[in-house]
Amino acid sequence: MDDQLNDVAPEAWSGVHRGPLREGEWVRLVDGKGRKHNFELVAGKRFFSNKGHLDHDELIGREEGFTVTSSAGGEYLVFRPLLSEFVVSMPRGAAVVYPKDSAQIVAMADIFPGAHVVEAGVGSGALTCSLLRAVGPHGRVSSYERREEFADVARRNVEQFFGTAGGSTHPAWRLTVGDLAEELPRAGERCDRIILDMLAPWDCLDAAADALLPGGIVCAYVATTTQLSRFVETVRAHGGFTEPHAWESLVRDWHLEGLAVRPDHKMMGHTAFLVTARRMAPGERAPLKKRRPAPGAYGRDYSGPRPANGVPPVDEEAEATET
Missing domain, CATH: 3.10.330.20 (Vcp-like ATPase; Chain A, domain 2)
Structure with a gap:
C-alpha cells in the first residue's frame, strides 16, 4: 500500500488519522x-x-x-x-481557549517538541490539546485544575481527540486537581514554560518563578484590562523576569464573490489578552526601563504592585496640569 495511505503512527500521538474512515x-x-x-x-x-x-x-x-x-x-x-474545529464544538465545562489564542500561545511562548509545559486552569482541555501536540510524546504537559468537574470534562475531551482507548491517556499528560500555587512547589517540578489561564494569575507568580528554568517563559491568558494590569505590574515587582509583553489578536474574515471583495461584516474580536515574560537567571535582574512612565501612571490613585526598582515619585504638578 502507498505510504500516503497508511495511518499516522500511533506513537506520534497526533490526534490525526489517514485513510478510510473507521x-x-x-x-x-x-x-x-x-x-x-x-x-x-x-x-x-x-x-x-x-x-x-x-x-x-x-x-x-x-x-x-x-x-x-x-x-x-x-x-x-x-x-x-481538525483540532481547531474540534475545540470549538467539544463539550465544555468552562470557556475554551479559542484557536486564534492557542496558536499565539504555541508560537509566542515557543512551545517546542520535548518541552515540559505547566498549565494552570485546564478548563475544558482546548489549550491542552494544542500543547500536547506541540510538545509531542517525548515532552510533558502538567495541567493543574482546581475544579474536579472541569477536570473530568477536560479529561474526556483530550481522550476523545487523541483517540485513546480503554481509559488510557496521552503519555505526555499529567492532570492534577488542585491549586498550582500549592501543588507545583510540593511537586518540586522544573519546567520550560508555564501557561496561566485563571482569574488571578498573579497569585501563582512566585510558584511559577521557582519552577521555571532560566530562559523559560511565563504566559498569562487574561480576559480584562484590570487583570492585565495587575499581572503585568506583579511581574515587574517580582524583578526576576524580563519586561512583560502584552497583546491581543483580532481575526476578520473576508467576503469573496467575483468583484465583491470586502471585509466580512462579522469578526472574532476580543477574547483575551496574552502576556509573556522570560525568567532571568538566579540573582540576575533585567536592565531598568529607560523610558519614564506617563505622568500619573503611578499617581496617587494607583494602588497596585510597584516595580522592584521603584517608580518615579508622583509628579503632583504634572497631575494637576493634566487635570
Missing part, C-alpha cells in the same frame, strides 16, 4: 448553511437531523472529503475534524 473515529458533517455536526462513527447507528437521517455505515470505509445525502435530501460534506 468505526470509533469522529467525523464532522457540514450542511449547505454551514451548520456543523460532530459525532463518533458506530456501525449500525444512525445520525438524525432536521434533514432526515443517514446511516453511519454509509460513511465507514470511505475516504474523507465526500458529500453524502440524508433520507430527506440534505447534503453534508464529510471530513475528520
Whole structure:
C-alpha cells in the first residue's frame, strides 16, 4: 500500500488519522448553511437531523472529503475534524481557549517538541490539546485544575481527540486537581514554560518563578484590562523576569464573490489578552526601563504592585496640569 495511505503512527500521538474512515473515529458533517455536526462513527447507528437521517455505515470505509445525502435530501460534506474545529464544538465545562489564542500561545511562548509545559486552569482541555501536540510524546504537559468537574470534562475531551482507548491517556499528560500555587512547589517540578489561564494569575507568580528554568517563559491568558494590569505590574515587582509583553489578536474574515471583495461584516474580536515574560537567571535582574512612565501612571490613585526598582515619585504638578 502507498505510504500516503497508511495511518499516522500511533506513537506520534497526533490526534490525526489517514485513510478510510473507521468505526470509533469522529467525523464532522457540514450542511449547505454551514451548520456543523460532530459525532463518533458506530456501525449500525444512525445520525438524525432536521434533514432526515443517514446511516453511519454509509460513511465507514470511505475516504474523507465526500458529500453524502440524508433520507430527506440534505447534503453534508464529510471530513475528520481538525483540532481547531474540534475545540470549538467539544463539550465544555468552562470557556475554551479559542484557536486564534492557542496558536499565539504555541508560537509566542515557543512551545517546542520535548518541552515540559505547566498549565494552570485546564478548563475544558482546548489549550491542552494544542500543547500536547506541540510538545509531542517525548515532552510533558502538567495541567493543574482546581475544579474536579472541569477536570473530568477536560479529561474526556483530550481522550476523545487523541483517540485513546480503554481509559488510557496521552503519555505526555499529567492532570492534577488542585491549586498550582500549592501543588507545583510540593511537586518540586522544573519546567520550560508555564501557561496561566485563571482569574488571578498573579497569585501563582512566585510558584511559577521557582519552577521555571532560566530562559523559560511565563504566559498569562487574561480576559480584562484590570487583570492585565495587575499581572503585568506583579511581574515587574517580582524583578526576576524580563519586561512583560502584552497583546491581543483580532481575526476578520473576508467576503469573496467575483468583484465583491470586502471585509466580512462579522469578526472574532476580543477574547483575551496574552502576556509573556522570560525568567532571568538566579540573582540576575533585567536592565531598568529607560523610558519614564506617563505622568500619573503611578499617581496617587494607583494602588497596585510597584516595580522592584521603584517608580518615579508622583509628579503632583504634572497631575494637576493634566487635570
